[in-house]
Amino acid sequence: MHVDHGLSGTTRARPGLREALAACRAGDVLVVTKLDRLARSLRDATDIADELTKRGVALNLGGAVYDPTDPVGRLLFNVLGMVAEFEADLIRARTREGMAIAKAAGKLRGRKPKLTPSQEKHLVQLHRTGAHTTSEIAELFGVARSTVYRAIQRAAET
Numbered sequence: 001m002h003v004d005h006g007l008s009g010t011t012r013a014r015p016g017l018r019e020a021l022a023a024c025r026a027g028d029v030l031v032v033t034k035l036d037r038l039a040r041s042l043r044d045a046t047d048i049a050d051e052l053t054k055r056g057v058a059l060n061l062g063g064a065v066y067d068p069t070d071p072v073g074r075l076l077f078n079v080l081g082m083v084a085e086f087e088a089d090l091i092r093a094r095t096r097e098g099m100a101i102a103k104a105a106g107k108l109r110g111r112k113p114k115l116t117p118s119q120e121k122h123l124v125q126l127h128r129t130g131a132h133t134t135s136e137i138a139e140l141f142g143v144a145r146s147t148v149y150r151a152i153q154r155a156a157e158t
Helices: 014-024 042-052 071-104 117-127 134-141 143-155
Strands: 029-032 058-061 064-066
Touching: 014 042, 042 058, 042 071, 117 134, 117 143, 134 143
Parallel strands: 029 058
Antiparallel strands: 058 064
């Protein structure tokens, strides 16, 4: 069993999918619960199904074996693929719409800064004295060295 945690079918570059396809041999059956778990675009779904067919691997979608030689089977496969792609497009559109509404309301500001302005000012002062290394300053403030470097760079720009 191959599973991709935290990844959707919208991208074809998934470790679980790659492992599952690599493990398939001629005469095997690849079982997928739903077509949208395999791919969220009709092109990807068709490419994967064609690749499996050429290798002699059957594709089982939710209990029904996909037969590329059957016109009805191809029709249903294409309809399911189009529905999966449509769902992915709807999710993207709703996400963009929600982000635009949040931005218009002033609620989309990105990640909260690790340091308050006063902490950042203190950090820069410590760095300028030269008494502490960047690693020591990072440890004092509980941040990564890259955060220290960015704070120093922002202070130099102002």
